[in-house]
Amino acid sequence: MFKNLARASHGLVALVAAATLSLAAQAQSPAVKPPLPVAFVYVSPVGEAGWTHQHELGRRAMEKALGGLVTTTAVESVPEGAESERVLRDLASQGHKLVFATSFGYLEPTLRVAADHPDVRFEHAGGYRTAPNVNTYNARYYEGRYLAGYLAGKMSKSGVAGYVAGFPVPEVIQGINAFTLGMRAARADAQVRVLWLQTWFDPPREREAALALVAQGADVLTNHSGSAAVAQTAQEKGVRMVGYQSDMRRFAPDAQLTAVTHQWGPYYTRVARAVLDGRWQPVPVWGGMKDGFVVLAPFHPDVPAPVAKAVRAREADIIAGRFHPFSGRLIDQSGRERQTGGTISDGALATMNWFVSGVVGTLPKP
Structure with missing residues (x-):
């Protein structure tokens, strides 16, 4: 891959x-x-x-x-x-x-x-x-990922999220970066720790990665992989999670804050x-979200009303085209300025191969 x-x-x-x-x-x-x-x-x-x-x-x-x-x-x-x-x-x-x-x-x-x-x-x-x-x-998907990261930043106590990722293709990198930007918009010191699977679907490995991230201090988990293993692990370990692809409430009724669902x-x-x-x-x-391809699942009752309102307001801005997750000044994890202002182009998104500041992890070499 x-x-x-x-x-x-x-x-x-x-x-x-x-x-x-x-x-x-x-x-x-x-x-x-x-x-x-x-x-x-x-x-x-x-x-x-x-x-x-x-x-x-x-x-x-x-x-x-x-x-x-x-x-x-x-x-x-x-x-x-x-x-x-x-x-x-x-x-x-x-x-x-x-x-x-x-x-x-x-x-x-x-x-x-x-x-x-x-x-x-x-x-x-x-x-x-x-x-x-x-x-x-x-x-x-990065539109929903930004909102999920913002919610995670508001709800995390440690300021550390764990991200279980499949392959380092641009779509996955976009999601990691958008989640991190959203989380840092809510909490400036937030970190997103990434572990790569090098597969799309392997429940035991997904669970193993999730456990490792919890051991590294993550109190919120999310994933770009194909099973419910990360959600189930969050439920088991008593940490929060943001589902991906599907609404994972049936697997993590206490853990899931929301989910970025595909329709x-x-x-x-x-x-x-x-x-x-x-x-x-x-x-x-x-x-995108305006087309109904990406939809946030209902929020957990634990999410405070002001936080839910703030997420929904930013969601409305994305749908209306008033806000783009990759707008403004963008700094990568090495401190290099990647964008001084404005909004990233679709071409740059489609070839994204770098991490924003706040991501803890590396991109595997080909």
């Missing part, structure tokens, strides 16, 4: 530029007679929470919204690499006309399979390259309708 980071960063600049293209300049796909066969490929088990679970909820919401206009297939626990290419190729050969590939490492296999099946539309989550029949989609149902429904109507186009999508 990480060995592809430099290439991904370069490609993400192109993705951001491509997103500005006029829809009229893109070739549309032919309409598809219903029912439209739609497939989803998942990197981990569906489970009861996490990255894959949220995509599965999106699939179910699409089915409910479109009824007999679609049929769906889901394949879970598909490793990135050769196995994902085999699965994608099988799904295309079986007659599926729309395929959602929902993990970062599926991009190259998706592009190869798409080249051999020009009549199939592919949607890849988090990718940085498109093709005539391949589109990419992602969410501005894919409306997007999947729109894409399927576009394919059915012949309006589908390979124009990258990077939606």
Whole structure:
């Protein structure tokens, strides 16, 4: 995964530029007679929470919204690499006309399979390259991460948060930095300690990392990984946590302050309708809180009303475009000034490979 980071960063600049293209300049796909066969490929088990679970909820919401206009297939626990290419190729050969590939490492296999099946539309989550029949989609998770960090800063007693992270790709780095900026906006001396997993889904390793962070003084935990292990560990150890991907209240009813949840149902429904109507186009999508892609779960009753009000006010500012988490002067963890003022560009976000001041941890070398 990480060995592809430099290439991904370069490609993400192109993705951001491509997103500005006029829809009229893109070739549309032919309409598809219903029912439209739609497939989803998942990197981990569906489970009861996490990255894959949220995509599965999106699939179910699409089915409910479109009824007999679609049929769906889901394949879970598909490793990135050769196995994902085999699965994608099988799904295309079986007659599926729309395929959602929902993990970062599926991009190259998706592009190869798409080249051999020009009549199939592919949607890849988090990718940085498109093709005539391949589109990419992602969410501005960093918006919710900033708010989560602000809440963590207000609620932490030690001023130390622990962050269990999967791979050091720009999306994950954005989240760590935004969380830290939010936490430091609430508490100037806050620290965010990061431990890398080098995997997206491994509950025992996620738990081990969470325990190590608690031992280092973290009294608030969060994660960018695929299971409920961090939430369960926070509940067990009596520390607070901010859920990610899913609302983790069922796993951490006493620990969870809120959760940064992913909501894919409306997007999947729109894409399927576009394919059915012949309006589908390979124009990258990077939606945020204003688009409903990222939603904060309800606050724990322990969160004081003034704190909740302050978080919601900043959330409203983000949705309205009055505030950006990466605005103003930005200093990295070495003390170097990365931005004197203004707002960071999408291109700079898409290639982010540095930590802001306040992060304790290093970026693994390729």
